[in-house]
Amino acid sequence: MPQTVDDILTRAGTGSFQRKLLMVFGLVWAADAMQVLAVGFTGASIAATFGLSIPEALQTGTLFFLGMLIGASLFGRLADRFGRRKVLIITVAMDAVFGLLSVFAPNFAILLGLRFLTGLAVGGTLPVDYALMAEFLPARSRGRWLVMLEGFWAVGTVVIALAAWAVSLYVPADGWRYIFLVTGLPAVVGIWLRLWVPESPHHLLRKGKAKEAKQVLNQVLDANGAPQLVAGDEIVIPAPVAQSSIFSPMLRHRTVWVLLVWFLVSISYYGVFTWMPARLADEGFGYVRGYGFLVLVALAQLPGYALAAWGVESWGRRPTLIAFLLLSAVGCALFLVASESLFIGGSILLMSFALLGTWGALYAFTPELYPTASRATGMGAAGSMARLGGLLAPSALALVIAQGFSVAIGLFAVLLLLAAGAAFMIRIETRQTSLT
Numbered sequence: 523m524p525q526t527v528d529d530i531l532t533r534a535g536t537g538s539f540q541r542k543l544l545m546v547f548g549l550v551w552a553a554d555a556m557q558v559l560a561v562g563f564t565g566a567s568i569a570a571t572f573g574l575s576i577p578e579a580l581q582t583g584t585l586f587f588l589g590m591l592i593g594a595s596l597f598g599r600l601a602d603r604f605g606r607r608k609v610l611i612i613t614v615a616m617d618a619v620f621g622l623l624s625v626f627a628p629n630f631a632i633l634l635g636l637r638f639l640t641g642l643a644v645g646g647t648l649p650v651d652y653a654l655m656a657e658f659l660p661a662r663s664r665g666r667w668l669v670m671l672e673g674f675w676a677v678g679t680v681v682i683a684l685a686a687w688a689v690s691l692y693v694p695a696d697g698w699r700y701i702f703l704v705t706g707l708p709a710v711v712g713i714w715l716r717l718w719v720p721e722s723p724h725h726l727l728r729k730g731k732a733k734e735a736k737q738v739l740n741q742v743l744d745a746n747g748a749p750q751l752v753a754g755d756e757i758v759i760p761a762p763v764a765q766s767s768i769f770s771p772m773l774r775h776r777t778v779w780v781l782l783v784w785f786l787v788s789i790s791y792y793g794v795f796t797w798m799p800a801r802l803a804d805e806g807f808g809y810v811r812g813y814g815f816l817v818l819v820a821l822a823q824l825p826g827y828a829l830a831a832w833g834v835e836s837w838g839r840r841p842t843l844i845a846f847l848l849l850s851a852v853g854c855a856l857f858l859v860a861s862e863s864l865f866i867g868g869s870i871l872l873m874s875f876a877l878l879g880t881w882g883a884l885y886a887f888t889p890e891l892y893p894t895a896s897r898a899t900g901m902g903a904a905g906s907m908a909r910l911g912g913l914l915a916p917s918a919l920a921l922v923i924a925q926g927f928s929v930a931i932g933l934f935a936v937l938l939l940l941a942a943g944a945a946f947m948i949r950i951e952t953r954q955t956s957l958t
Contacts, residue, residue: 524756527723528956530739532660537746540667543658546715547651548674550614553708554644555678556685557621558912560705561586562795563686564698571696572630582637584913587792589641590648591909597646598653598902602895605729606654607721609646609898614712616643621706625699645909649901656889656897657722658742661954664890665834669827669882676823676878683817724894724957727759768892768900776891777900779947783843784904786941787884788911790850790934791877822871823878830882838953839887840945846883847942849876854935858928890952897957 561583569579593613601609620639627633652668659667685704689697726735736757740750751757768777826846833842853872860866892900 524758526758526956527727527735527739528661530751530757531658531742532662534739534743534746534748535660536663536667539742539745540658542745543655543719544667544671546712546719547655547671548677549708549715550617550647550712551651551671551674552678552681553617553705553712554647555675556682556705556708557586557617557640557644558590559679559682559795560698560701563682564701567689567696567698567701568630568633571698572633574630582634585634585638586641586644587909587913589638589643590645591906591913593642593645594649594902594905594909596642596902598649598898598900598905601650601653601898601902602725605721605725606650606657606898607716607719609650610654610716610719611713613643613646613650614709614716616640617647618706618709618713621702621709624702625706641909645905649905650898652885652889653898653901654719654722657724657894657957661956663835665839665886665953666831668886668889669831669834672878672882672885673824673827673831675881676820676827679820679823680817683820687817722894727757728894730759732757732759768896768903773892773896773900776948776950777903779944780888780891781904781907782944783847783884783941783948784888784907785911786937786944787847787877787880788908789914790854790911790937790941791881792912793930793934794873794877819870819874822874826875826877826879827882830879830886833879834883834886835953838951839883839890840948840951843880843883843887844942844945846876846880847938847945850880851935851938851942852876854931854938857931858935887952890955890957891948891950893958 561580564582565576565579568574568582569576572579597609597613617640620636620643624633624636624640627636652671655671656664656668682701682705685701686697689700693700720738720741721734723735723738726732726738736751736755739757743750767773830842830846833845837845850873853869853876856869856872857866860869888904889897889901
């Protein structure tokens with residue numbers, strides 16, 4: 523009897539195969555979070571090593587985000603054309619090589635070049651990871667598992683905060699080298715782990731490789747203890763999508779609005795978490811200071827992901843995303859009116875909780891908006907918009923932050939409200955829908 527890939531994945535369920543996949547992708551996902559957030563933790567140390575001002579040292583972040591912007595778009599397109607698995611291995615190898623070489627940079631110019639190349643690799647891993655993970659999950663539990671993968675970002679956030687705390691206490695000079703060492707090592711392990719990951723059966727079928735697709739699906743079925751496909755079982759090859767470009771008439775509306783959401787969320791998130799670590803560590807507000815509180819801020823992200831994982835399956839992707847965007851704006855607004863350290867700390871924890879729940883819902887929603895032929899391209903475009911926001915956050919927003927940190931937080935509240943409006947304009951819900 524003819525079966526679709528989604529029919530077979532539904533029969534396989536979520537089991538050992540998906541758990542291994544989650545651990546493989548999750549390790550590098552946590553490492554990528556560490557690479558991204560290292561921008562906010564290394565600026566002062568880099569400035570001290572090379573005799574620069576902190577804004578000059580933060581050019582490492584500007585080049586890193588520029589690399590991510592290019593890498594997300596480039597590798598997303600390559601993954602749709604040549605396959606997810608090849609791109610995954612190439613990008614994580616680049617991440618390991620250039621990330622570790624950053625540790626030994628002899629001067630600032632070489633460090634800038636290495637951070638750009640590391641960003642290129644990290645930008646390529648993020649969208650392809652999500653596209654491939656989505657293509658190995660049954661519709662009924664896809665959203666929850668995608669949010670679980672995004673949850674490893676919080677793990678990386680906690681690790682980098684702890685590493686930066688330890689470096690601040692025990693390393694008198696060149697602390698940034700040790701931080702980059704911590705961020706680079708997981709990618710080395712990730713290279714070998716990703717050799718186990720097979721190609722997407724959706725992609726193989728789209729390329730006319732039904733035999734290879736059946737072998738991969740049997741691997742999933744066997745790992746999860748389900749009966750394998752036999753010789754007479756036929757896999758339905760989906761009809762080609764007539765308009766697969768993400769800006770084709772069929773997809774243009776959702777693409778424009780979802781890319782706007784990615785940009786607005788990104789500039790708010792990176793605006794907060796690029797400037798806040800140094801400010802809280804050096805100045806702070808009462809107990810809301812130092813690396814200990816930053817670890818608490820990172821831990822607040824975990825329940826945000828948990829609620830998002832429940833929400834995307836119970837409420838749906840779109841309403842969960844809108845709810846977390848509004849809650850993020852509320853967190854920013856509370857920071858503006860808080861006058862005592864207890865309420866200031868509470869508002870910061872709420873921002874961390876809600877912003878990371880927002881990311882969880884957004885990452886679950888976006889890959890389901892596109893067909894297989896353009897899924898990685900769509901995720902790559904979204905990643906590029908996110909990196910554009912990250913690129914602008916440390917530099918352009920410096921002018922706003924110069925007027926006062928509260929002014930910047932107020933701006934982020936407005937941007938998050940606009941993002942909620944943009945999410946409302948995406949007139950589609952993808953909960954429990956089959957991938958095409």
